[in-house]
Amino acid sequence: MYKAPERILLGHGSGGRLSHDLIKHFILPAFANPVLSELHDGARLTIDGARLAFSTDSYVVKPRFFPGGDIGKLAVCGTVNDLAMCGAEPLYLSAGFIVEEGLPAGELQQIIASMQSAALAAGVAIVTGDTKVVEKGAVDGLYINTAGIGRILPGVDIDARRVKPGQTVIVSGYLGDHAIAVMSERHGLTLPAQIVSDCAPLNKLVRELLTAVPAAVTMLRDPTRGGLATTLNEIAADAGVGIILEENAVPVRPEVQAVCEILGFDPLYLANEGKVIVIVEKEYNEQVLAIMRQNALAGSACIIGTVTEKPPGQVALKTMVGGLRLVDMLAGEQLPRIC
Structure with missing residues:
Protein backbone atom coordinates (compact mmCIF):
# COMPACT_ATOMS: atom_id res chain seq x y z
CA MET A 1 0.00 0.00 0.00
CA TYR A 2 1.30 3.43 -0.94
CA LYS A 3 2.23 5.69 1.96
CA ALA A 4 2.42 9.37 1.13
CA PRO A 5 5.68 11.05 2.18
CA GLU A 6 5.61 13.75 4.82
CA ARG A 7 8.03 15.83 2.76
CA ILE A 8 9.12 15.94 -0.85
CA LEU A 9 12.61 14.49 -1.37
CA LEU A 10 15.25 15.29 -3.96
CA GLY A 11 14.63 11.82 -5.38
CA HIS A 12 11.08 12.81 -6.30
CA GLY A 13 12.66 14.78 -9.14
CA SER A 14 14.78 11.89 -10.41
CA GLY A 15 12.46 10.74 -13.16
CA GLY A 16 12.45 7.31 -11.50
CA ARG A 17 10.08 5.46 -9.20
CA LEU A 18 9.73 8.30 -6.68
CA SER A 19 8.84 10.69 -9.50
CA HIS A 20 6.25 8.25 -10.77
CA ASP A 21 4.76 7.95 -7.28
CA LEU A 22 4.53 11.73 -7.03
CA ILE A 23 2.75 11.97 -10.37
CA LYS A 24 0.45 9.01 -9.74
CA HIS A 25 -0.65 9.88 -6.22
CA PHE A 26 -0.45 13.69 -6.15
CA ILE A 27 -0.78 15.13 -9.64
CA LEU A 28 -2.93 12.75 -11.70
CA PRO A 29 -5.82 12.58 -9.19
CA ALA A 30 -6.14 16.37 -9.29
CA PHE A 31 -5.79 16.92 -13.03
CA ALA A 32 -6.92 13.60 -14.50
CA ASN A 33 -8.15 13.73 -18.09
CA PRO A 34 -7.73 11.52 -21.18
CA VAL A 35 -4.94 13.63 -22.69
CA LEU A 36 -2.87 13.76 -19.51
CA SER A 37 -3.36 10.06 -18.81
CA GLU A 38 -1.19 9.11 -21.80
CA LEU A 39 1.85 10.41 -19.86
CA HIS A 40 3.98 10.75 -22.96
CA ASP A 41 6.74 13.35 -23.42
CA GLY A 42 4.04 15.79 -24.48
CA ALA A 43 0.29 16.04 -24.90
CA ARG A 44 -1.21 15.10 -28.25
CA LEU A 45 -4.18 17.28 -29.15
CA THR A 46 -6.62 17.56 -32.05
CA ILE A 47 -7.99 21.07 -32.60
CA ASP A 48 -10.29 21.76 -35.56
CA GLY A 49 -8.83 18.76 -37.35
CA ALA A 50 -5.19 19.76 -36.76
CA ARG A 51 -3.08 17.25 -34.83
CA LEU A 52 -0.80 19.10 -32.43
CA ALA A 53 1.70 18.27 -29.70
CA PHE A 54 2.24 20.46 -26.64
CA SER A 55 4.96 20.09 -24.01
CA THR A 56 6.57 21.96 -21.13
CA ASP A 57 9.63 21.42 -18.97
CA SER A 58 11.72 23.23 -16.36
CA TYR A 59 15.52 23.23 -16.15
CA VAL A 60 17.51 23.47 -12.92
CA VAL A 61 20.81 21.90 -14.00
CA LYS A 62 23.84 22.42 -11.79
CA PRO A 63 26.30 23.76 -12.92
CA ARG A 64 24.71 26.03 -15.51
CA PHE A 65 27.65 25.53 -17.91
CA PHE A 66 29.14 22.12 -18.69
CA PRO A 67 31.18 20.49 -21.48
CA GLY A 68 29.05 20.51 -24.60
CA GLY A 69 26.30 22.82 -23.40
CA ASP A 70 24.62 25.00 -20.81
CA ILE A 71 21.21 25.46 -19.21
CA GLY A 72 19.99 27.60 -22.13
CA LYS A 73 20.85 25.09 -24.85
CA LEU A 74 19.42 22.33 -22.67
CA ALA A 75 16.12 24.19 -22.20
CA VAL A 76 15.55 24.63 -25.93
CA CYS A 77 16.71 21.17 -26.98
CA GLY A 78 14.79 19.46 -24.19
CA THR A 79 11.41 20.85 -25.22
CA VAL A 80 12.12 20.47 -28.94
CA ASN A 81 12.96 16.82 -28.30
CA ASP A 82 9.86 16.20 -26.21
CA LEU A 83 7.73 17.43 -29.10
CA ALA A 84 9.69 15.31 -31.56
CA MET A 85 9.07 12.22 -29.41
CA CYS A 86 5.34 12.78 -30.01
CA GLY A 87 5.99 12.53 -33.74
CA ALA A 88 5.65 16.29 -34.15
CA GLU A 89 7.53 18.98 -36.00
CA PRO A 90 8.29 21.62 -33.31
CA LEU A 91 7.20 25.13 -34.31
CA TYR A 92 7.08 27.60 -31.42
CA LEU A 93 8.51 27.81 -27.90
CA SER A 94 8.01 29.98 -24.85
CA ALA A 95 10.79 30.82 -22.40
CA GLY A 96 10.38 31.67 -18.74
CA PHE A 97 13.30 32.83 -16.58
CA ILE A 98 13.48 32.80 -12.78
CA VAL A 99 16.62 34.79 -12.00
CA GLU A 100 18.34 35.12 -8.64
CA GLU A 101 19.34 38.63 -7.65
CA GLY A 102 23.08 39.00 -8.19
CA LEU A 103 23.40 36.74 -11.24
CA PRO A 104 26.07 38.31 -13.49
CA ALA A 105 24.36 40.02 -16.41
CA GLY A 106 27.01 38.73 -18.79
CA GLU A 107 26.20 35.16 -17.81
CA LEU A 108 22.52 35.70 -18.53
CA GLN A 109 23.39 37.20 -21.91
CA GLN A 110 25.57 34.19 -22.71
CA ILE A 111 22.76 31.77 -21.84
CA ILE A 112 20.21 33.70 -23.91
CA ALA A 113 22.62 33.67 -26.86
CA SER A 114 22.95 29.91 -26.45
CA MET A 115 19.16 29.56 -26.52
CA GLN A 116 19.03 31.65 -29.68
CA SER A 117 21.62 29.44 -31.34
CA ALA A 118 19.85 26.23 -30.31
CA ALA A 119 16.50 27.54 -31.56
CA LEU A 120 18.03 28.41 -34.94
CA ALA A 121 19.59 24.94 -35.17
CA ALA A 122 16.23 23.33 -34.42
CA GLY A 123 14.29 25.64 -36.74
CA VAL A 124 11.94 26.92 -34.04
CA ALA A 125 11.00 30.42 -32.86
CA ILE A 126 10.77 31.59 -29.24
CA VAL A 127 7.60 33.67 -29.43
CA THR A 128 6.59 34.47 -25.84
CA GLY A 129 7.93 34.29 -22.30
CA ASP A 130 8.27 35.74 -18.84
CA THR A 131 11.00 36.91 -16.47
CA LYS A 132 10.97 36.98 -12.68
CA VAL A 133 13.78 38.12 -10.39
CA VAL A 134 13.79 36.79 -6.83
CA GLU A 135 15.85 37.68 -3.79
CA LYS A 136 19.32 36.26 -3.34
CA GLY A 137 19.21 32.70 -2.02
CA ALA A 138 15.70 31.96 -3.29
CA VAL A 139 16.97 30.00 -6.33
CA ASP A 140 20.36 28.74 -7.44
CA GLY A 141 21.25 31.46 -9.92
CA LEU A 142 18.85 30.75 -12.75
CA TYR A 143 15.98 28.36 -13.55
CA ILE A 144 14.39 28.21 -17.00
CA ASN A 145 11.02 26.90 -18.13
CA THR A 146 10.26 26.27 -21.78
CA ALA A 147 7.02 25.15 -23.38
CA GLY A 148 6.45 24.29 -27.01
CA ILE A 149 3.88 23.45 -29.61
CA GLY A 150 4.32 21.44 -32.80
CA ARG A 151 2.39 19.84 -35.63
CA ILE A 152 2.21 16.04 -35.67
CA LEU A 153 3.53 14.71 -38.97
CA PRO A 154 1.06 13.09 -41.43
CA GLY A 155 0.57 9.34 -41.07
CA VAL A 156 2.41 9.19 -37.75
CA ASP A 157 1.01 7.43 -34.69
CA ILE A 158 3.49 7.23 -31.82
CA ASP A 159 1.69 5.27 -29.12
CA ALA A 160 2.72 2.68 -26.54
CA ARG A 161 -0.37 0.70 -27.48
CA ARG A 162 1.27 -0.04 -30.84
CA VAL A 163 4.32 -1.63 -29.20
CA LYS A 164 4.03 -5.41 -29.70
CA PRO A 165 6.19 -8.51 -29.20
CA GLY A 166 8.63 -9.07 -32.04
CA GLN A 167 9.42 -5.40 -32.57
CA THR A 168 12.97 -4.08 -32.28
CA VAL A 169 14.49 -1.56 -29.86
CA ILE A 170 17.03 0.80 -31.43
CA VAL A 171 19.05 3.58 -29.78
CA SER A 172 20.68 6.42 -31.70
CA GLY A 173 24.10 6.33 -30.04
CA TYR A 174 26.31 6.23 -26.96
CA LEU A 175 24.58 6.52 -23.59
CA GLY A 176 25.50 8.47 -20.46
CA ASP A 177 27.66 11.21 -21.97
CA HIS A 178 25.46 14.05 -20.69
CA ALA A 179 25.30 12.90 -17.09
CA ILE A 180 29.03 12.26 -16.86
CA ALA A 181 29.86 15.61 -18.50
CA VAL A 182 27.68 17.51 -16.02
CA MET A 183 29.02 15.52 -13.08
CA SER A 184 32.64 16.14 -14.12
CA GLU A 185 32.07 19.90 -14.22
CA ARG A 186 30.15 19.87 -10.96
CA HIS A 187 32.90 18.08 -9.07
CA GLY A 188 35.92 19.48 -10.91
CA LEU A 189 36.95 16.17 -12.42
CA THR A 190 39.32 15.96 -15.37
CA LEU A 191 37.91 13.61 -17.97
CA PRO A 192 38.86 12.78 -21.57
CA ALA A 193 37.98 15.52 -24.05
CA GLN A 194 35.52 13.29 -25.91
CA ILE A 195 33.17 13.14 -22.92
CA VAL A 196 30.87 16.08 -23.55
CA SER A 197 27.12 16.44 -23.23
CA ASP A 198 25.14 15.03 -26.14
CA CYS A 199 22.63 17.88 -25.80
CA ALA A 200 21.18 18.48 -29.28
CA PRO A 201 17.84 18.98 -31.05
CA LEU A 202 16.58 15.65 -32.39
CA ASN A 203 13.64 16.93 -34.43
CA LYS A 204 15.37 16.84 -37.82
CA LEU A 205 16.56 13.27 -37.24
CA VAL A 206 13.04 12.24 -36.21
CA ARG A 207 11.48 14.04 -39.17
CA GLU A 208 13.81 12.25 -41.60
CA LEU A 209 12.85 8.92 -40.08
CA LEU A 210 9.11 9.51 -39.90
CA THR A 211 8.93 11.00 -43.38
CA ALA A 212 10.61 7.93 -44.87
CA VAL A 213 8.89 5.16 -42.90
CA PRO A 214 6.02 6.60 -40.81
CA ALA A 215 4.25 3.27 -40.32
CA ALA A 216 7.41 1.47 -39.18
CA VAL A 217 7.91 3.44 -35.98
CA THR A 218 5.61 2.58 -33.08
CA MET A 219 7.35 4.43 -30.25
CA LEU A 220 9.86 7.24 -29.72
CA ARG A 221 11.33 8.35 -26.40
CA ASP A 222 14.42 10.28 -25.34
CA PRO A 223 16.05 8.65 -22.29
CA THR A 224 16.63 11.74 -20.14
CA ARG A 225 16.12 11.58 -16.34
CA GLY A 226 16.32 7.97 -15.22
CA GLY A 227 18.17 6.96 -18.36
CA LEU A 228 17.59 4.05 -20.71
CA ALA A 229 16.42 1.64 -18.02
CA THR A 230 13.70 3.87 -16.60
CA THR A 231 12.44 4.94 -20.02
CA LEU A 232 12.14 1.36 -21.25
CA ASN A 233 10.37 0.35 -18.03
CA GLU A 234 7.83 3.10 -18.68
CA ILE A 235 7.25 1.85 -22.22
CA ALA A 236 7.00 -1.80 -21.11
CA ALA A 237 4.47 -0.92 -18.40
CA ASP A 238 2.35 1.25 -20.70
CA ALA A 239 2.37 -1.35 -23.49
CA GLY A 240 1.99 -4.41 -21.26
CA VAL A 241 4.98 -6.11 -22.88
CA GLY A 242 8.44 -7.24 -21.90
CA ILE A 243 11.69 -5.86 -23.27
CA ILE A 244 14.92 -7.84 -23.39
CA LEU A 245 18.17 -5.91 -23.88
CA GLU A 246 21.44 -7.40 -25.09
CA GLU A 247 24.18 -6.26 -22.71
CA ASN A 248 26.91 -6.43 -25.33
CA ALA A 249 24.83 -4.29 -27.72
CA VAL A 250 24.13 -1.34 -25.40
CA PRO A 251 26.53 1.43 -26.55
CA VAL A 252 28.55 3.05 -23.75
CA ARG A 253 31.89 4.76 -24.33
CA PRO A 254 34.77 2.99 -22.56
CA GLU A 255 35.61 6.27 -20.81
CA VAL A 256 32.06 6.62 -19.49
CA GLN A 257 32.01 2.99 -18.42
CA ALA A 258 35.30 3.50 -16.57
CA VAL A 259 33.93 6.51 -14.68
CA CYS A 260 30.81 4.54 -13.78
CA GLU A 261 32.88 1.65 -12.42
CA ILE A 262 35.02 3.99 -10.30
CA LEU A 263 32.07 5.94 -8.86
CA GLY A 264 29.54 3.11 -8.65
CA PHE A 265 27.11 4.38 -11.32
CA ASP A 266 25.12 2.21 -13.70
CA PRO A 267 25.20 3.68 -17.24
CA LEU A 268 21.72 2.26 -17.89
CA TYR A 269 20.36 4.93 -15.51
CA LEU A 270 22.42 7.92 -16.67
CA ALA A 271 20.63 10.88 -18.24
CA ASN A 272 20.99 11.69 -21.93
CA GLU A 273 19.90 14.85 -23.76
CA GLY A 274 20.54 14.01 -27.41
CA LYS A 275 19.59 10.37 -27.81
CA VAL A 276 16.40 8.72 -29.00
CA ILE A 277 14.97 5.25 -28.43
CA VAL A 278 13.10 4.01 -31.50
CA ILE A 279 10.86 0.94 -31.45
CA VAL A 280 10.15 -0.38 -34.93
CA GLU A 281 8.55 -3.25 -36.78
CA LYS A 282 11.27 -5.86 -37.26
CA GLU A 283 11.10 -5.93 -41.04
CA TYR A 284 12.16 -2.26 -41.15
CA ASN A 285 15.34 -2.73 -39.05
CA GLU A 286 17.90 -2.18 -41.78
CA GLN A 287 15.99 0.64 -43.45
CA VAL A 288 15.57 2.50 -40.16
CA LEU A 289 19.23 2.05 -39.21
CA ALA A 290 20.38 3.26 -42.63
CA ILE A 291 18.24 6.42 -42.35
CA MET A 292 19.40 7.15 -38.81
CA ARG A 293 23.10 6.60 -39.51
CA GLN A 294 23.02 9.20 -42.28
CA ASN A 295 22.35 11.83 -39.62
CA ALA A 296 25.33 13.14 -37.65
CA LEU A 297 23.43 12.69 -34.37
CA ALA A 298 22.84 8.98 -34.97
CA GLY A 299 25.95 7.70 -36.70
CA SER A 300 26.29 5.02 -34.02
CA ALA A 301 22.64 3.92 -34.05
CA CYS A 302 22.27 0.24 -33.22
CA ILE A 303 19.81 -2.47 -32.21
CA ILE A 304 19.91 -3.10 -28.46
CA GLY A 305 16.94 -5.33 -27.78
CA ALA A 331 14.63 3.87 -7.43
CA GLY A 332 16.17 7.08 -6.16
CA GLU A 333 18.61 9.57 -7.65
CA GLN A 334 22.02 8.74 -9.08
CA LEU A 335 22.83 12.34 -9.99
CA PRO A 336 20.45 15.12 -8.88
CA ARG A 337 19.76 18.25 -10.94
CA ILE A 338 21.14 16.80 -14.14
CA CYS A 339 18.65 18.63 -16.38
Whole structure:
Protein backbone atom coordinates (compact mmCIF):
# COMPACT_ATOMS: atom_id res chain seq x y z
CA MET A 1 0.00 0.00 0.00
CA TYR A 2 1.30 3.43 -0.94
CA LYS A 3 2.23 5.69 1.96
CA ALA A 4 2.42 9.37 1.13
CA PRO A 5 5.68 11.05 2.18
CA GLU A 6 5.61 13.75 4.82
CA ARG A 7 8.03 15.83 2.76
CA ILE A 8 9.12 15.94 -0.85
CA LEU A 9 12.61 14.49 -1.37
CA LEU A 10 15.25 15.29 -3.96
CA GLY A 11 14.63 11.82 -5.38
CA HIS A 12 11.08 12.81 -6.30
CA GLY A 13 12.66 14.78 -9.14
CA SER A 14 14.78 11.89 -10.41
CA GLY A 15 12.46 10.74 -13.16
CA GLY A 16 12.45 7.31 -11.50
CA ARG A 17 10.08 5.46 -9.20
CA LEU A 18 9.73 8.30 -6.68
CA SER A 19 8.84 10.69 -9.50
CA HIS A 20 6.25 8.25 -10.77
CA ASP A 21 4.76 7.95 -7.28
CA LEU A 22 4.53 11.73 -7.03
CA ILE A 23 2.75 11.97 -10.37
CA LYS A 24 0.45 9.01 -9.74
CA HIS A 25 -0.65 9.88 -6.22
CA PHE A 26 -0.45 13.69 -6.15
CA ILE A 27 -0.78 15.13 -9.64
CA LEU A 28 -2.93 12.75 -11.70
CA PRO A 29 -5.82 12.58 -9.19
CA ALA A 30 -6.14 16.37 -9.29
CA PHE A 31 -5.79 16.92 -13.03
CA ALA A 32 -6.92 13.60 -14.50
CA ASN A 33 -8.15 13.73 -18.09
CA PRO A 34 -7.73 11.52 -21.18
CA VAL A 35 -4.94 13.63 -22.69
CA LEU A 36 -2.87 13.76 -19.51
CA SER A 37 -3.36 10.06 -18.81
CA GLU A 38 -1.19 9.11 -21.80
CA LEU A 39 1.85 10.41 -19.86
CA HIS A 40 3.98 10.75 -22.96
CA ASP A 41 6.74 13.35 -23.42
CA GLY A 42 4.04 15.79 -24.48
CA ALA A 43 0.29 16.04 -24.90
CA ARG A 44 -1.21 15.10 -28.25
CA LEU A 45 -4.18 17.28 -29.15
CA THR A 46 -6.62 17.56 -32.05
CA ILE A 47 -7.99 21.07 -32.60
CA ASP A 48 -10.29 21.76 -35.56
CA GLY A 49 -8.83 18.76 -37.35
CA ALA A 50 -5.19 19.76 -36.76
CA ARG A 51 -3.08 17.25 -34.83
CA LEU A 52 -0.80 19.10 -32.43
CA ALA A 53 1.70 18.27 -29.70
CA PHE A 54 2.24 20.46 -26.64
CA SER A 55 4.96 20.09 -24.01
CA THR A 56 6.57 21.96 -21.13
CA ASP A 57 9.63 21.42 -18.97
CA SER A 58 11.72 23.23 -16.36
CA TYR A 59 15.52 23.23 -16.15
CA VAL A 60 17.51 23.47 -12.92
CA VAL A 61 20.81 21.90 -14.00
CA LYS A 62 23.84 22.42 -11.79
CA PRO A 63 26.30 23.76 -12.92
CA ARG A 64 24.71 26.03 -15.51
CA PHE A 65 27.65 25.53 -17.91
CA PHE A 66 29.14 22.12 -18.69
CA PRO A 67 31.18 20.49 -21.48
CA GLY A 68 29.05 20.51 -24.60
CA GLY A 69 26.30 22.82 -23.40
CA ASP A 70 24.62 25.00 -20.81
CA ILE A 71 21.21 25.46 -19.21
CA GLY A 72 19.99 27.60 -22.13
CA LYS A 73 20.85 25.09 -24.85
CA LEU A 74 19.42 22.33 -22.67
CA ALA A 75 16.12 24.19 -22.20
CA VAL A 76 15.55 24.63 -25.93
CA CYS A 77 16.71 21.17 -26.98
CA GLY A 78 14.79 19.46 -24.19
CA THR A 79 11.41 20.85 -25.22
CA VAL A 80 12.12 20.47 -28.94
CA ASN A 81 12.96 16.82 -28.30
CA ASP A 82 9.86 16.20 -26.21
CA LEU A 83 7.73 17.43 -29.10
CA ALA A 84 9.69 15.31 -31.56
CA MET A 85 9.07 12.22 -29.41
CA CYS A 86 5.34 12.78 -30.01
CA GLY A 87 5.99 12.53 -33.74
CA ALA A 88 5.65 16.29 -34.15
CA GLU A 89 7.53 18.98 -36.00
CA PRO A 90 8.29 21.62 -33.31
CA LEU A 91 7.20 25.13 -34.31
CA TYR A 92 7.08 27.60 -31.42
CA LEU A 93 8.51 27.81 -27.90
CA SER A 94 8.01 29.98 -24.85
CA ALA A 95 10.79 30.82 -22.40
CA GLY A 96 10.38 31.67 -18.74
CA PHE A 97 13.30 32.83 -16.58
CA ILE A 98 13.48 32.80 -12.78
CA VAL A 99 16.62 34.79 -12.00
CA GLU A 100 18.34 35.12 -8.64
CA GLU A 101 19.34 38.63 -7.65
CA GLY A 102 23.08 39.00 -8.19
CA LEU A 103 23.40 36.74 -11.24
CA PRO A 104 26.07 38.31 -13.49
CA ALA A 105 24.36 40.02 -16.41
CA GLY A 106 27.01 38.73 -18.79
CA GLU A 107 26.20 35.16 -17.81
CA LEU A 108 22.52 35.70 -18.53
CA GLN A 109 23.39 37.20 -21.91
CA GLN A 110 25.57 34.19 -22.71
CA ILE A 111 22.76 31.77 -21.84
CA ILE A 112 20.21 33.70 -23.91
CA ALA A 113 22.62 33.67 -26.86
CA SER A 114 22.95 29.91 -26.45
CA MET A 115 19.16 29.56 -26.52
CA GLN A 116 19.03 31.65 -29.68
CA SER A 117 21.62 29.44 -31.34
CA ALA A 118 19.85 26.23 -30.31
CA ALA A 119 16.50 27.54 -31.56
CA LEU A 120 18.03 28.41 -34.94
CA ALA A 121 19.59 24.94 -35.17
CA ALA A 122 16.23 23.33 -34.42
CA GLY A 123 14.29 25.64 -36.74
CA VAL A 124 11.94 26.92 -34.04
CA ALA A 125 11.00 30.42 -32.86
CA ILE A 126 10.77 31.59 -29.24
CA VAL A 127 7.60 33.67 -29.43
CA THR A 128 6.59 34.47 -25.84
CA GLY A 129 7.93 34.29 -22.30
CA ASP A 130 8.27 35.74 -18.84
CA THR A 131 11.00 36.91 -16.47
CA LYS A 132 10.97 36.98 -12.68
CA VAL A 133 13.78 38.12 -10.39
CA VAL A 134 13.79 36.79 -6.83
CA GLU A 135 15.85 37.68 -3.79
CA LYS A 136 19.32 36.26 -3.34
CA GLY A 137 19.21 32.70 -2.02
CA ALA A 138 15.70 31.96 -3.29
CA VAL A 139 16.97 30.00 -6.33
CA ASP A 140 20.36 28.74 -7.44
CA GLY A 141 21.25 31.46 -9.92
CA LEU A 142 18.85 30.75 -12.75
CA TYR A 143 15.98 28.36 -13.55
CA ILE A 144 14.39 28.21 -17.00
CA ASN A 145 11.02 26.90 -18.13
CA THR A 146 10.26 26.27 -21.78
CA ALA A 147 7.02 25.15 -23.38
CA GLY A 148 6.45 24.29 -27.01
CA ILE A 149 3.88 23.45 -29.61
CA GLY A 150 4.32 21.44 -32.80
CA ARG A 151 2.39 19.84 -35.63
CA ILE A 152 2.21 16.04 -35.67
CA LEU A 153 3.53 14.71 -38.97
CA PRO A 154 1.06 13.09 -41.43
CA GLY A 155 0.57 9.34 -41.07
CA VAL A 156 2.41 9.19 -37.75
CA ASP A 157 1.01 7.43 -34.69
CA ILE A 158 3.49 7.23 -31.82
CA ASP A 159 1.69 5.27 -29.12
CA ALA A 160 2.72 2.68 -26.54
CA ARG A 161 -0.37 0.70 -27.48
CA ARG A 162 1.27 -0.04 -30.84
CA VAL A 163 4.32 -1.63 -29.20
CA LYS A 164 4.03 -5.41 -29.70
CA PRO A 165 6.19 -8.51 -29.20
CA GLY A 166 8.63 -9.07 -32.04
CA GLN A 167 9.42 -5.40 -32.57
CA THR A 168 12.97 -4.08 -32.28
CA VAL A 169 14.49 -1.56 -29.86
CA ILE A 170 17.03 0.80 -31.43
CA VAL A 171 19.05 3.58 -29.78
CA SER A 172 20.68 6.42 -31.70
CA GLY A 173 24.10 6.33 -30.04
CA TYR A 174 26.31 6.23 -26.96
CA LEU A 175 24.58 6.52 -23.59
CA GLY A 176 25.50 8.47 -20.46
CA ASP A 177 27.66 11.21 -21.97
CA HIS A 178 25.46 14.05 -20.69
CA ALA A 179 25.30 12.90 -17.09
CA ILE A 180 29.03 12.26 -16.86
CA ALA A 181 29.86 15.61 -18.50
CA VAL A 182 27.68 17.51 -16.02
CA MET A 183 29.02 15.52 -13.08
CA SER A 184 32.64 16.14 -14.12
CA GLU A 185 32.07 19.90 -14.22
CA ARG A 186 30.15 19.87 -10.96
CA HIS A 187 32.90 18.08 -9.07
CA GLY A 188 35.92 19.48 -10.91
CA LEU A 189 36.95 16.17 -12.42
CA THR A 190 39.32 15.96 -15.37
CA LEU A 191 37.91 13.61 -17.97
CA PRO A 192 38.86 12.78 -21.57
CA ALA A 193 37.98 15.52 -24.05
CA GLN A 194 35.52 13.29 -25.91
CA ILE A 195 33.17 13.14 -22.92
CA VAL A 196 30.87 16.08 -23.55
CA SER A 197 27.12 16.44 -23.23
CA ASP A 198 25.14 15.03 -26.14
CA CYS A 199 22.63 17.88 -25.80
CA ALA A 200 21.18 18.48 -29.28
CA PRO A 201 17.84 18.98 -31.05
CA LEU A 202 16.58 15.65 -32.39
CA ASN A 203 13.64 16.93 -34.43
CA LYS A 204 15.37 16.84 -37.82
CA LEU A 205 16.56 13.27 -37.24
CA VAL A 206 13.04 12.24 -36.21
CA ARG A 207 11.48 14.04 -39.17
CA GLU A 208 13.81 12.25 -41.60
CA LEU A 209 12.85 8.92 -40.08
CA LEU A 210 9.11 9.51 -39.90
CA THR A 211 8.93 11.00 -43.38
CA ALA A 212 10.61 7.93 -44.87
CA VAL A 213 8.89 5.16 -42.90
CA PRO A 214 6.02 6.60 -40.81
CA ALA A 215 4.25 3.27 -40.32
CA ALA A 216 7.41 1.47 -39.18
CA VAL A 217 7.91 3.44 -35.98
CA THR A 218 5.61 2.58 -33.08
CA MET A 219 7.35 4.43 -30.25
CA LEU A 220 9.86 7.24 -29.72
CA ARG A 221 11.33 8.35 -26.40
CA ASP A 222 14.42 10.28 -25.34
CA PRO A 223 16.05 8.65 -22.29
CA THR A 224 16.63 11.74 -20.14
CA ARG A 225 16.12 11.58 -16.34
CA GLY A 226 16.32 7.97 -15.22
CA GLY A 227 18.17 6.96 -18.36
CA LEU A 228 17.59 4.05 -20.71
CA ALA A 229 16.42 1.64 -18.02
CA THR A 230 13.70 3.87 -16.60
CA THR A 231 12.44 4.94 -20.02
CA LEU A 232 12.14 1.36 -21.25
CA ASN A 233 10.37 0.35 -18.03
CA GLU A 234 7.83 3.10 -18.68
CA ILE A 235 7.25 1.85 -22.22
CA ALA A 236 7.00 -1.80 -21.11
CA ALA A 237 4.47 -0.92 -18.40
CA ASP A 238 2.35 1.25 -20.70
CA ALA A 239 2.37 -1.35 -23.49
CA GLY A 240 1.99 -4.41 -21.26
CA VAL A 241 4.98 -6.11 -22.88
CA GLY A 242 8.44 -7.24 -21.90
CA ILE A 243 11.69 -5.86 -23.27
CA ILE A 244 14.92 -7.84 -23.39
CA LEU A 245 18.17 -5.91 -23.88
CA GLU A 246 21.44 -7.40 -25.09
CA GLU A 247 24.18 -6.26 -22.71
CA ASN A 248 26.91 -6.43 -25.33
CA ALA A 249 24.83 -4.29 -27.72
CA VAL A 250 24.13 -1.34 -25.40
CA PRO A 251 26.53 1.43 -26.55
CA VAL A 252 28.55 3.05 -23.75
CA ARG A 253 31.89 4.76 -24.33
CA PRO A 254 34.77 2.99 -22.56
CA GLU A 255 35.61 6.27 -20.81
CA VAL A 256 32.06 6.62 -19.49
CA GLN A 257 32.01 2.99 -18.42
CA ALA A 258 35.30 3.50 -16.57
CA VAL A 259 33.93 6.51 -14.68
CA CYS A 260 30.81 4.54 -13.78
CA GLU A 261 32.88 1.65 -12.42
CA ILE A 262 35.02 3.99 -10.30
CA LEU A 263 32.07 5.94 -8.86
CA GLY A 264 29.54 3.11 -8.65
CA PHE A 265 27.11 4.38 -11.32
CA ASP A 266 25.12 2.21 -13.70
CA PRO A 267 25.20 3.68 -17.24
CA LEU A 268 21.72 2.26 -17.89
CA TYR A 269 20.36 4.93 -15.51
CA LEU A 270 22.42 7.92 -16.67
CA ALA A 271 20.63 10.88 -18.24
CA ASN A 272 20.99 11.69 -21.93
CA GLU A 273 19.90 14.85 -23.76
CA GLY A 274 20.54 14.01 -27.41
CA LYS A 275 19.59 10.37 -27.81
CA VAL A 276 16.40 8.72 -29.00
CA ILE A 277 14.97 5.25 -28.43
CA VAL A 278 13.10 4.01 -31.50
CA ILE A 279 10.86 0.94 -31.45
CA VAL A 280 10.15 -0.38 -34.93
CA GLU A 281 8.55 -3.25 -36.78
CA LYS A 282 11.27 -5.86 -37.26
CA GLU A 283 11.10 -5.93 -41.04
CA TYR A 284 12.16 -2.26 -41.15
CA ASN A 285 15.34 -2.73 -39.05
CA GLU A 286 17.90 -2.18 -41.78
CA GLN A 287 15.99 0.64 -43.45
CA VAL A 288 15.57 2.50 -40.16
CA LEU A 289 19.23 2.05 -39.21
CA ALA A 290 20.38 3.26 -42.63
CA ILE A 291 18.24 6.42 -42.35
CA MET A 292 19.40 7.15 -38.81
CA ARG A 293 23.10 6.60 -39.51
CA GLN A 294 23.02 9.20 -42.28
CA ASN A 295 22.35 11.83 -39.62
CA ALA A 296 25.33 13.14 -37.65
CA LEU A 297 23.43 12.69 -34.37
CA ALA A 298 22.84 8.98 -34.97
CA GLY A 299 25.95 7.70 -36.70
CA SER A 300 26.29 5.02 -34.02
CA ALA A 301 22.64 3.92 -34.05
CA CYS A 302 22.27 0.24 -33.22
CA ILE A 303 19.81 -2.47 -32.21
CA ILE A 304 19.91 -3.10 -28.46
CA GLY A 305 16.94 -5.33 -27.78
CA THR A 306 13.62 -6.89 -28.61
CA VAL A 307 10.03 -6.50 -27.44
CA THR A 308 8.73 -9.76 -25.95
CA GLU A 309 5.60 -11.13 -24.32
CA LYS A 310 7.39 -11.88 -21.07
CA PRO A 311 8.15 -10.54 -18.56
CA PRO A 312 5.06 -8.31 -19.06
CA GLY A 313 5.67 -4.74 -17.92
CA GLN A 314 9.32 -5.41 -17.17
CA VAL A 315 12.76 -5.03 -18.72
CA ALA A 316 15.44 -7.70 -18.61
CA LEU A 317 19.09 -7.64 -19.61
CA LYS A 318 20.67 -10.62 -21.31
CA THR A 319 24.16 -10.59 -19.89
CA MET A 320 27.32 -11.39 -21.79
CA VAL A 321 27.51 -14.75 -19.99
CA GLY A 322 24.02 -15.69 -21.14
CA GLY A 323 21.96 -15.03 -18.00
CA LEU A 324 18.99 -12.72 -17.57
CA ARG A 325 18.64 -10.06 -14.90
CA LEU A 326 15.72 -7.76 -14.35
CA VAL A 327 16.43 -4.08 -14.92
CA ASP A 328 14.08 -2.08 -12.71
CA MET A 329 13.13 1.57 -12.85
CA LEU A 330 15.51 3.99 -11.12
CA ALA A 331 14.63 3.87 -7.43
CA GLY A 332 16.17 7.08 -6.16
CA GLU A 333 18.61 9.57 -7.65
CA GLN A 334 22.02 8.74 -9.08
CA LEU A 335 22.83 12.34 -9.99
CA PRO A 336 20.45 15.12 -8.88
CA ARG A 337 19.76 18.25 -10.94
CA ILE A 338 21.14 16.80 -14.14
CA CYS A 339 18.65 18.63 -16.38
